[in-house]
Amino acid sequence: MSDTTAWKPLAIVPYGAVLHVPAGWEAMPPVPANGPEILRATGGPGRNLIVFKVPARDMTAEKVADVAQEKLEAHGYGDFTRTEARFGGRQGVALDFLTRHGSGAVIYRTREYFAVRGNAAFILGMGSATWDEHLPLIEEIAARFELTD
Known part of the structure; x- marks a missing residue:
């Protein structure tokens, strides 16, 4: 991982979470339509992320990912793959999926991380049109995400 002096914490105070982002990134307000x-946070063009909090309703991270996948499929996303992943200091799930152009060409890849704490599920979503370039940063941001007890 990178030198921690090059990272800054963005406390999500009401929800007991801390998102660590590289220096130079900035927080933005949520978009209610989402x-x-x-x-939201951005590190410039092509470097964006979103944090969601949803009711867990006694669901596991896997089940929350199932529900998210169903909604994403309904919006045209596809080619889903899932792996176990540590997220927020807990065992969680990473869900990868693709956005395709009308011709079928992949134009964007996204990964969403899921973790459950109590009655809340936290989701960190990040994607890129240049996946191989941005994947190490996506993984590092997810590895640094904290859910406080």
Whole structure:
């Protein structure tokens, strides 16, 4: 991982979470049209992320990912793959999916991380049109995400 002096914490105070982003990134307000979004951050063009908080309703991270996948499929996303992943200091799930152009060409890849704490599920979503270039940063941001107890 990178030198921690090059990272800054963005406390999501009402929800007991801390998102660590590289220096130079900035927080932006949530977009209400996106539903349960609680924070956005950007590091410039092509470097964006979103944090969501949804009711867990006694669901596991896997089940929350199932529900998210169903909604994403209904919006035209596809080619889903899932892996176990540590997220927020807990065992969680990483869900990868693609956005395709009408011709079928992949134009964007996204990864969403899921973790459950109590009655809340937290989701960190990040994607890129240049996946191989941005994947190490996406993984590092997810590895630094904290859910406080």
